[in-house]
Amino acid sequence: MNFGFRKCEYSDLEYILLLKELCMKWYIEIIYGWDIDVQREFTKKELDEHINDTRIITYNNKDIGVTTFYEEDGEYIVGLIIVHPDYQGKAIGTKILKDYINKAKENNKTIRLKTYKLNPAKRLYERLGFIQYMEDDTHVYLRILKDINTPEELLDFMSNNINYGYLGKNGRVYHYDDKDFDSSWYREYILENSDDLFTNLYGNCWDQVEFERDWFLKNGYEVKTIYEMVHLDYDNNYPSHSFLVFKDNDYWYWFENADFNNRGIHKYNSFEELINDEYNKYINYLKTFNITDLELEKIIVREFDKPKEHISASEYLDFVINSKGVNPNE
Numbered sequence: 207m208n209f210g211f212r213k214c215e216y217s218d219l220e221y222i223l224l225l226k227e228l229c230m231k232w233y234i235e236i237i238y239g240w241d242i243d244v245q246r247e248f249t250k251k252e253l254d255e256h257i258n259d260t261r262i263i264t265y266n267n268k269d270i271g272v273t274t275f276y277e278e279d280g281e282y283i284v285g286l287i288i289v290h291p292d293y294q295g296k297a298i299g300t301k302i303l304k305d306y307i308n309k310a311k312e313n314n315k316t317i318r319l320k321t322y323k324l325n326p327a328k329r330l331y332e333r334l335g336f337i338q339y340m341e342d343d344t345h346v347y348l349r350i351l352k353d354i355n356t357p358e359e360l361l362d363f364m365s366n367n368i369n370y371g372y373l374g375k376n377g378r379v380y381h382y383d384d385k386d387f388d389s390s391w392y393r394e395y396i397l398e399n400s401d402d403l404f405t406n407l408y409g410n411c412w413d414q415v416e417f418e419r420d421w422f423l424k425n426g427y428e429v430k431t432i433y434e435m436v437h438l439d440y441d442n443n444y445p446s447h448s449f450l451v452f453k454d455n456d457y458w459y460w461f462e463n464a465d466f467n468n469r470g471i472h473k474y475n476s477f478e479e480l481i482n483d484e485y486n487k488y489i490n491y492l493k494t495f496n497i498t499d500l501e502l503e504k505i506i507v508r509e510f511d512k513p514k515e516h517i518s519a520s521e522y523l524d525f526v527i528n529s530k531g532v533n534p535n536e
């Protein structure tokens with residue numbers, strides 16, 4: 207079916223409102239209740255913000271739908287795709303969405319949208335490759351990520367999307383500012399895999415390292431993953447840390463996202479130089495916790511392989527502690 211577009215005008219407000227009433231009223235009514243005046247005001251606000259990004263879909267000079275598509279913060283946003291019921295079932299919405307997806311791929315940009323949880327179109331979005339990454343009481347948020355081609359792009363993605371937290375055995379995602387974040391982690395923590403982290407967008411350094419490991423190995427890099435801790439009781443109050451290093455053109459690089467104070471990609475002439483520098487930074491950080499000299503002597507640094515996914519905190523610690531020692535003082 208050959209359809210086209212025309213520029214949207216403010217005079218189209220009532221037509222867009224009619225489309226929403228015909229296609230969306232049934233689930234908006236369940237969620238909020240349908241109030242035509244509220245919807246009119248909301249639609250006017252949408253036009254105020256994005257009238258230049260909105261087009262009326264046409265067929266044989268007849269208006270048959272509306273779509274909004276724009277760029278924000280370097281990503282493409284699908285605002286609206288509504289097709290009049292008389293013209294549904296002809297793959298018009300699918301074709302428009304595929305064109306948006308192709309544009310995102312051509313320009314290597316992330317494309318995202320949000321939709322009501324009750325919207326049947328969610329199945330179409332998922333079939334076309336959108337993956338849910340967040341939800342609230344009424345909406346789900348979906349996206350197709352741009353390709354990540356370099357370590358710098360990986361760090362940019364992680365620093366802008368991955369938050370510090372962890373997944374609990376109970377299925378709950380613990381956020382850094384939760385009151386029971388520290389008190390629950392040893393009991394509740396399980397190690398996320400890459401899919402978990404991508405879906406939840408929360409992970410601690412242990413989880414983030416596994417996400418990083420998968421990307422670097424997929425892209426052909428030589429990597430090592432390192433763990434450091436004060437070897438006392440497993441649930442002692444001193445911070446531990448896992449991090450990834452990779453080799454490129456005879457240099458070694460410390461890739462760091464989870465540690466906010468050292469976030470970045472740090473270059474070294476050798477692996478030994480890297481470990482010594484990071485080790486000294488770790489000691490200096492521990493000293494802010496009033497650690498004793500005797501306790502500092504109990505620092506261990508281990509190079510570890512990929513652990514099993516979804517293991518507990520104690521299982522993870524058993525695994526890494528029994529791995530190869532690379533402590534500069536050993």
